[in-house]
Amino acid sequence: xxxxxxxxxxxxxxxxxxxxxxxxxxxxxxxxxxxxxxxxxxxxxxxxxxxxxxxxxxxxxxxxxxxxxxxxxxxxxxxxxxxxxxxxxxxxxxxxxxxxxxxxxxxxxxxxxxxxxxxxxxxxxxxxxxxxxxxxxxxxxxxxxxxxxxxxxxxxxxxxxxxxxxxxxxxxxxxxxxxxxxxxxxxxxxxxxxxxxxxxxxxxxxxxxxxxxxxxxxxxxxxxxxxxxxxxxxxxxxxxxxxxxxxxxxxxxxxxxxxxxxxxxxxxxxxxxxxxxxxxxxxxxxxxxxxxxxxxxxxxxxxxxxxxxxxxxxxxxxxxxxxxxxxxxxxxxxxxxxxxxxxxxxxxxxxxxxxxxxxxxxxxx
Amino acid sequence: xxxxxxxxxxxxxxxxxxxxxxxxxxxxxxxxxxxxxxxxxxxxxxxxxxxxxxxxxxxxxxxxxxxxxxxxxxxxxxxxxxxxxxxxxxxxxxxxxxxxxxxxxxxxxxxxxxxxxxxxxxxxxxxxxxxxxxxxxxxxxxxxxxxxxxxxxxxxxxxxxxxxxxxxxxxxxxxxxxxxxxxxxxxxxxxxxxxxxxxxxxxxxxxxxxxxxxxxxxxxxxxxxxxxxxxxxxxxxxxxxxxxxxxxxxxxxxxxxxxxxxxxxxxxxxxxxxxxxxxxxxxxxxxxxxxxxxxxxxxxxxxxxxxxxxxxxxxxxxxxxxxxxxxxxxxxxxxxxxxxxxxxxxxxxxxxxxxxxxxxxxxxxxxxxxxxxxxxxxxxxxxxxxxxxxxxxxxxxxxxxxxxxxxxxxxxxxxxxxxxxxxxxxxxxxxxxxxxxxxxxxxxxxxxxxxxxxxxxxxxxxxxxxxxxxxxxxxxxxxxxxxxxxxxxxxxxxxxxxxxxxxxx
Numbered sequence: 001x002x003x004x005x006x007x008x009x010x011x012x013x014x015x016x017x018x019x020x021x022x023x024x025x026x027x028x029x030x031x032x033x034x035x036x037x038x039x040x041x042x043x044x045x046x047x048x049x050x051x052x053x054x055x056x057x058x059x060x061x062x063x064x065x066x067x068x069x070x071x072x073x074x075x076x077x078x079x080x081x082x083x084x085x086x087x088x089x090x091x092x093x094x095x096x097x098x099x100x101x102x103x104x105x106x107x108x109x110x111x112x113x114x115x116x117x118x119x120x121x122x123x124x125x126x127x128x129x130x131x132x133x134x135x136x137x138x139x140x141x142x143x144x145x146x147x148x149x150x151x152x153x154x155x156x157x158x159x160x161x162x163x164x165x166x167x168x169x170x171x172x173x174x175x176x177x178x179x180x181x182x183x184x185x186x187x188x189x190x191x192x193x194x195x196x197x198x199x200x201x202x203x204x205x206x207x208x209x210x211x212x213x214x215x216x217x218x219x220x221x222x223x224x225x226x227x228x229x230x231x232x233x234x235x236x237x238x239x240x241x242x243x244x245x246x247x248x249x250x251x252x253x254x255x256x257x258x259x260x261x262x263x264x265x266x267x268x269x270x271x272x273x274x275x276x277x278x279x280x281x282x283x284x285x286x287x288x289x290x291x292x293x294x295x296x297x298x299x300x301x302x303x304x305x306x307x308x309x310x311x312x313x314x315x316x317x318x319x320x321x322x323x324x325x326x327x328x329x330x331x332x333x334x335x336x337x338x339x340x341x342x343x344x345x346x347x348x349x350x351x352x353x354x355x356x357x358x359x360x361x362x363x364x365x
Numbered sequence: 366x367x368x369x370x371x372x373x374x375x376x377x378x379x380x381x382x383x384x385x386x387x388x389x390x391x392x393x394x395x396x397x398x399x400x401x402x403x404x405x406x407x408x409x410x411x412x413x414x415x416x417x418x419x420x421x422x423x424x425x426x427x428x429x430x431x432x433x434x435x436x437x438x439x440x441x442x443x444x445x446x447x448x449x450x451x452x453x454x455x456x457x458x459x460x461x462x463x464x465x466x467x468x469x470x471x472x473x474x475x476x477x478x479x480x481x482x483x484x485x486x487x488x489x490x491x492x493x494x495x496x497x498x499x500x501x502x503x504x505x506x507x508x509x510x511x512x513x514x515x516x517x518x519x520x521x522x523x524x525x526x527x528x529x530x531x532x533x534x535x536x537x538x539x540x541x542x543x544x545x546x547x548x549x550x551x552x553x554x555x556x557x558x559x560x561x562x563x564x565x566x567x568x569x570x571x572x573x574x575x576x577x578x579x580x581x582x583x584x585x586x587x588x589x590x591x592x593x594x595x596x597x598x599x600x601x602x603x604x605x606x607x608x609x610x611x612x613x614x615x616x617x618x619x620x621x622x623x624x625x626x627x628x629x630x631x632x633x634x635x636x637x638x639x640x641x642x643x644x645x646x647x648x649x650x651x652x653x654x655x656x657x658x659x660x661x662x663x664x665x666x667x668x669x670x671x672x673x674x675x676x677x678x679x680x681x682x683x684x685x686x687x688x689x690x691x692x693x694x695x696x697x698x699x700x701x702x703x704x705x706x707x708x709x710x711x712x713x714x715x716x717x718x719x720x721x722x723x724x725x726x727x728x729x730x731x732x733x734x735x736x737x738x739x740x741x742x743x744x745x746x747x748x749x750x751x752x753x754x755x756x757x758x759x760x761x762x763x764x765x766x767x768x769x770x771x772x773x774x775x776x777x778x779x780x781x782x783x784x785x786x787x788x789x790x791x792x793x794x795x796x797x798x799x800x801x802x803x804x805x806x807x808x809x810x811x812x813x814x815x816x817x818x819x820x821x822x823x824x825x826x827x828x829x830x831x832x833x834x835x836x837x838x839x840x841x842x843x844x845x846x847x848x849x850x851x852x853x854x855x856x857x858x859x860x861x862x863x864x865x866x867x868x869x870x
């Protein structure tokens with residue numbers, strides 16, 4: 001008989017160890033799944049985790065891709081993690097990401113073909129404001145009417161996706177595009193293009209923003225009074241009120257920050273790697289970022305590592321589809337396993353498994 | 366001599382890092398009221414949980430009625446004739462008394478038959494209770510009767526009661542004791558857990574004292590002084606708080622016709638509360654839990670904001686100000702609920718020191734926390750108030766109730782407030798820690814500060830306060846000098862008979 005016992009203090013050792021254990025357990029369980037699909041498990045795991053970084057044939061292409069994919073994940077996850085710490089559950093980052101992209105692109109398309117230095121900064125601002133406003137909808141509804149922000153923010157994702165479709169065939173459609181859906185390609189518009197900062201590095205402004213967000217979030221959460229109040233509101237709402245924290249302010253701040261960061265991520269994506277507003281622009285970064293936030297244990301540095309890891313499984317997953325023909329859904333299941341094992345391992349931080357003591361007391365006859 | 370009802374031999378239970386019970390042996394005779402005494406964390410709860418089948422002992426034997434007994438779950442214990450009334454009731458407010466009792470039964474009879482049984486048992490043992498009433502409308506004392514009747518319907522051989530009087534008025538305590546004596550005379554044994562020594566002396570036949578998980582002695586409470594029992598419990602000599610005459614200064618806190626709604630749907634709104642406290646004075650506010658104590662503290666701390674003109678501090682209108690501004694102006698408070706309200710359970714003591722002291726102790730600069738200084742302040746609290754903890758990085762929930770209470774009260778006192786409001790400052794705190802906290806409150810008054818003590822412990826209020834008033838259904842009585850009061854008069858005030866002159870007739 002084994003049983004769980006609550007630890008008097010959360011274990012630091014396990015807090016650091018669980019992500020690694022989860023990774024190993026995922027490799028084992030994923031390997032079994034690949035084997036059952038009739039694919040060589042060791043090759044598959046190596047293709048996902050090793051080849052994108054070190055295979056001579058692919059690494060040159062996939063290594064820079066790592067940052068391109070990780071940047072939006074990290075940027076969004078940092079915002080989400082701040083809210084999650086406060087117990088404000090923004091599940092709708094995908095919607096805020098889309099709205100940010102639409103707003104950012106709209107600024108560029110409105111002034112096209114003007115070339116000016118201020119266009120890109122204006123797009124960044126518009127993206128952030130768009131995401132912020134979209135995030136404020138669930139915040140205001142929660143504050144004024146007590147609605148659940150999980151439901152409202154999630155439903156707003158679908159509203160945002162409809163807006164995206166309508167925009168890419170309507171107002172933002174490329175007038176020179178022969179009627180095809182989708183906007184002008186911003187990669188061909190120098191003032192609006194979120195281009196590589198150094199040739200061949202694939203580091204664009206979104207990557208810079210993601211790294212800055214990590215540092216700023218770390219400073220906010222561990223050094224600043226507002227960060228303390230956010231953590232307190234999540235950990236003990238009544239104690240937070242006692243301390244003088246206004247829960248409405250915290251709700252608005254958290255949804256605002258996460259919305260703005262998701263909006264910025266969308267804007268960097270549409271002006272860079274994606275290039276244009278199109279019907280299939282939304283690629284699920286906003287949802288995957290939830291996994292990244294938890295995989296990183298809601299800690300900024302953890303999120304940095306988790307974002308890179310998640311990005312690796314994306315790129316490696318694509319490689320595995322391409323080389324060994326793994327189905328895409330198997331890759332999704334593999335990523336799901338990672339979250340599953342991580343959450344299971346989380347238990348060990350606050351609980352310990354103990355063998356129930358052998359019973360010395362005899363049962364009554 | 367008849368064989369004992371229950372014999373425990375060498376019961377041991379350890380949790381990681383602590384031995385909750387070590388080699389505890391005790392014997393409960395048939396038809397006796399047996400007291401289980403001990404400080405917080407002495408292992409009383411673990412011991413009764415083992416008897417009730419909630420916890421399995423690591424070693425030792427239990428013998429019930431001459432047979433080996435090892436319950437693996439509460440229902441086994443109940444079948445064997447053991448019933449327990451917990452400190453916190455598990456009742457549904459929206460259901461009637463009879464429905465609540467039926468919910469706890471394995472095979473509930475028809476509602477009408479059950480109602481008859483309830484009436485019969487309540488008559489037999491002098492526990493007035495109408496089976497059709499909705500529990501939400503009952504007082505704490507009546508709710509406890511529901512729990513007791515629920516137990517009595519199982520016709521128990523042993524009734525375990527965990528701190529039953531903590532929520533009762535003195536009159537309700539008398540009724541309860543009458544019932545317990547009737548039960549004892551009918552042959553039921555009672556295991557009575559408490560730290561209120563006078564009650565144990567009035568009620569119990571035998572007392573077993575636990576200290577740090579060990580049985581440190583058995584005594585006959587009637588023949589032992591409360592002081593001797595307390596010292597057995599604590600293991601050291603106790604010092605009574607010293608009380609000195611002190612001059613009363615100008616009025617600091619003035620509350621006029623304060624009315625405010627509660628944050629919680631089940632809370633009590635404050636109705637026309639007026640009070641004033643002077644420098645160098647301790648005002649005591651008595652009352653049974655749930656009569657507006659939490660709300661009064663919240664209104665004074667700023668968690669509930671009131672209309673203008675209701676609360677003034679040094680002549681300045683403060684009712685509309687949030688907690689942080691009130692702190693800056695000198696009003697500090699320590700709420701009753703330590704874990705979750707006064708302190709965040711999962712945060713370290715350092716972070717909890719920051720929680721309420723950030724403003725007054727200037728622990729921030731430009732909004733950035735100065736953790737070094739915060740650590741220093743946490744260490745100061747730990748040292749000055751003798752908080753037993755390895756260091757300031759320990760989570761608040763890892764501390765025992767008494768230690769955390771010392772930390773919470775110390776955190777406010779060391780910020781040097783002009784007005785301090787505390788709710789239940791020594792609730793569930795062991796005797797020596799309680800004495801230290803009371804002394805600290807008296808010292809504050811000696812230093813010319815105003816103190817408001819909200820408490821359900823009447824002895825505490827009689828011991829340290831200068832004036833007393835009672836809170837009843839959100840209304841506050843006029844204040845009376847404490848020296849003119851007796852426990853009986855207080856009881857009448859708590860029951861709502863605010864006009865003492867009439868009540869005295």
